[in-house]
Amino acid sequence: MISVFKIRKLLFSILVFVVMWPWQLSSQNASFGQHPNQNLKNEIQHLNQLIQLGLKSSTAYMRMANMHFWLQEYEMACKWYTQWHGHTNNYGLMPLVRMLRSLEILGQEQQSWEIKHQIEALFPNLDYATLNQLGEIEIGLSAEIRAFDIGTNALESVILTDVNHDVCYLSMLEKGSPDMELAVRDENSGPLRLLNPSINDKKGHAGSFTLSKDGQTAYFMKSYETQKGTFEYGIFATAPSKQGNWSSPVPVLMHPEYSNMYPKMSVDGRHLYFASDRPGGFGQLDLYKAPILENGNIGEPLNLGSTINTGGKEIYPNEASDGILYFASDGHAGFGGYDLYVHLNFPTVGVSCNLGAGINSPKDDIAYITHVSNQTAYLTSNRSGKERPYQIQWILGPDNWLPQKENDFVNLDFPR
Numbered sequence: 243m244i245s246v247f248k249i250r251k252l253l254f255s256i257l258v259f260v261v262m263w264p265w266q267l268s269s270q271n272a273s274f275g276q277h278p279n280q281n282l283k284n285e286i287q288h289l290n291q292l293i294q295l296g297l298k299s300s301t302a303y304m305r306m307a308n309m310h311f312w313l314q315e316y317e318m319a320c321k322w323y324t325q326w327h328g329h330t331n332n333y334g335l336m337p338l339v340r341m342l343r344s345l346e347i348l349g350q351e352q353q354s355w356e357i358k359h360q361i362e363a364l365f366p367n368l369d370y371a372t373l374n375q376l377g378e379i380e381i382g383l384s385a386e387i388r389a390f391d392i393g394t395n396a397l398e399s400v401i402l403t404d405v406n407h408d409v410c411y412l413s414m415l416e417k418g419s420p421d422m423e424l425a426v427r428d429e430n431s432g433p434l435r436l437l438n439p440s441i442n443d444k445k446g447h448a449g450s451f452t453l454s455k456d457g458q459t460a461y462f463m464k465s466y467e468t469q470k471g472t473f474e475y476g477i478f479a480t481a482p483s484k485q486g487n488w489s490s491p492v493p494v495l496m497h498p499e500y501s502n503m504y505p506k507m508s509v510d511g512r513h514l515y516f517a518s519d520r521p522g523g524f525g526q527l528d529l530y531k532a533p534i535l536e537n538g539n540i541g542e543p544l545n546l547g548s549t550i551n552t553g554g555k556e557i558y559p560n561e562a563s564d565g566i567l568y569f570a571s572d573g574h575a576g577f578g579g580y581d582l583y584v585h586l587n588f589p590t591v592g593v594s595c596n597l598g599a600g601i602n603s604p605k606d607d608i609a610y611i612t613h614v615s616n617q618t619a620y621l622t623s624n625r626s627g628k629e630r631p632y633q634i635q636w637i638l639g640p641d642n643w644l645p646q647k648e649n650d651f652v653n654l655d656f657p658r
Contacts, residue, residue, distance in 0.1 A: 282309045282312060282313055282577065282599075283313070285309060286306065286309050286310070289302060289305065289306055290306070293306075298329070299329075300326050300329040300330035300332075303322050303323075303325040303326035303329060304322070304323075304326040304330075304337055304575070305575065306322040306325075307319050307320075307321075307322035307323040307325075307326055307337070307340070307341070308337070308340065308575045310322060311323075311340045311343075311344060312577075312596075312598070312599060316344040316347045316348055317348060319340070319341075319344040320341070320344045320345060320348060320350070320353075323337065323340065323341035323344065324341075327341065333360070333364055335361070335364075335365060335368075335376075335591070335593055336376070336575075336593060336594075336595070337575075338357060338360065338361050338364075339361070339373065339376045341357055342354060342357045342358060342361065342373075345357060358373075361373065365591060367591060368591045372591060376593060376595070385600045385601055385634050385635060385636045386634070386635040387600070387601065387621075387632050387633070387634050387635075388632065388633055388635075389626075389630060389631075389632055389633075390402070390620060390630070390631040390632055390633045392412070392427065392434065392630070392631065393427070393431075393432070393433055393434060394433075394434070396416075396417065397414050397415060397416055397417070397628075398415040398416065398417055398628065398629075399413075399414065399415040399422065399628060399629040400412055400413070400414045400415075400622070400628075400629060400630055400631060401413040401414075401449065401608070401609055401622045401629055401631070402609060402611055402620050402621075402622055402631035403449065403450045403451050403452065403558075403609060403611070404451050404452050404453060404506075404611065405429060405611055405613055405620065406453045406457070407457075408428065408429040408430070409426060409427070409428060409429065410426065410427045410428070410429050411424065411425075411426055411451040411452075411453075412424070412425050412426070412427065412434065412451075412631070413425075413447075413448065413449035413450065413451070414434065421442075421444055421445075421446060421447050421448070422447040422448060422449050423436055423437075423441075423442040423448055424436070424437045424441055424442060424448045424449065424451050424462060425437060437451075437488070438480075438483075438487075438488035440480070440488055440489075440490050440491060441462065441464075441480065441488065441491060445466075446464050446465035446466055446467075446473075447463075447464065447465045447475075448462055448463070448464045449462065449463055449464075449504075450462055450463045450503065450504045450505055450506070450558070452505050452506050452507045453482070453507065454507055454511055454534075455507065455510070455511025456511065457482065458481060458482070459479055459480070459481060459482075459538070460479070460480050460481070460482050460488075461477055461478070461479050461494070461505040461507070461514060462477070462478055462480070462491075462505065463475050463476065463477050463478070463502070463503045463504060463505060463516075464476060464478055464491070466496075468498040468499075469498060470498065472498075474496075474497065474498065474499075474500065474501045475501035475502060475503045476493050476495060476496035476497070476501070476502055477493070477494055477495040477496070477502045477503070477505045477514075477516060477540075478491035478492060478493050478494065478496075479491065479492050479494045479538065480492070494538070494539065494540045495514075495516065495518075495532075495540055497520070500518060500519050500520045500521070501518060501519055502516055502517075502518045502520075503516060503517045503518065503527070503557070504516055504517045504557050504558050504559065506558070506559050506560050506561070508531070508561050509561050509562070509563060511534075512533060512534055513531050513532060513533055513534060514531070514532050514534055514540060515529065515530070515531050515559035515560075515561060515567075516529070516530055516532070516543075516559070517529055517530070517555075517556060517557050517558075517559065518530055518543070520543075522545070523545060523551065524545070524548055524551040524552060524553060525551060525552050525553040525554050525555065525556070525573055526553070526554060526555045527554075527555040527556055527557060528545055528546070528551040528556060529545075529546045529550055529551060529556045529557075529559050529569060530543040530544060530545055530546060531543065531544050531546060532544065546559075546567075546585075547592070549585065549592045549593055549594055550567070550569065550585050550592075550594055551573075552571060552573025552574055553573055554571060554572045554573025554574075555571065555572050555573065555580075556569055556570070556571045556573065557569065557570050557571075557580070557608060558570045558608050558609045558610065560609075560610055560611060560612060562612040566584060566585070566586060566587070567584070567585040567587075568582065568583070568584050568585075568610040568612070569582075569583055569585065569594075569610075570582055570583070570606075570607065570608040570609065570610070571583055571594075574594060574596065575596065576596055576602060577596075577599060577602045577603060577604055578602075578603070578604035578605065579603075579604065579605050579606040579607070580606040580607055580608050581596055581597070581602040581607055582596075582597045582601055582602055582607050582608070582610045582621060583595060583596055583597060584597060597610075601621065601634065603623055603625040604625075605623060605624045605625045606623060606624050606629075607621055607622075607623045607625070608621065608622050608623070609621060609622040609631075618633065618634065618635060618636070619633075619634040619636065620632065620633055620634065621634060
């Protein structure tokens, strides 16, 4: 018979797991200079202890499987994917793809065929070439990452939000200042320079600067106090000027009961991506896309859907090219805190993939910014303690898996 003490211990452990699991990777101590793989091993040990105490959860099984998959421990990944598969009726595409990939690596042909047929039944529009590509993405990404020199270590926080014609636009928080401000800096060198006082008016946080394709309009987010005394974020537009005489910001997305945040221009310059906690979304912050009308107003926003948005928070959208959207999320499976993801819009399916341990850390990794070079990008992370930008040099990145032409989808490795 199980003792009362053991039952209480089990209940307490489960309570701690349920409450702390979404944050535990990002809240562990400062040994996070270590590689994310070590952090995954630590979480595996912790989660395994809870399972041994009696925790039965399909979410926990999937998390165990994902972590072993990212560590390339495919035998253990198969074990936990099998546990997950037997305890849920809610089969997401990427866990099934990871399970299939693990089974194939181990040569488990019969089980592989069973999972392939299940994927075919659940996702009838998914072509086989896309399925092959998805099976390779999260274990094939490779990059070099290094700190991006901002010329000073005195700032509390620096977030790189846009790079346009070799000019960097950043949100920065000075020591002792209550508000974040927007600044500009040459990409390769030079000091940080605050933008126009009409933007940095000391009346709220300013951030997420993005320029229109013609450079004639800039959008940014700013906090403001509503008539009810609450604080929300809105998106404002202004006309940049090389002489520094920028026009007074005009609100383009603003509401007294919810926030609109993290604006980012689309590649074609005709749409604005942003995050919002407006009613009707999937979670705490969802990503949206809205047309920019001829008169400069913002049209009706479109929620980007459940393959991107989760019950958590999705922030900092960035469209790199047609069919590729980068964003940060704390709701998808990841390495801890906010992770960076790429959403690939294949001809038959859209899916979000984690950018992997080469990019993400156990802390918060946000604001993926693409460069004119396909091999260079930027992110912002607090992995070293303070929010700072980093430069990414892709060795093998998500673009490598996108079909360059229609007939690239000809890999018929799976009989129909």
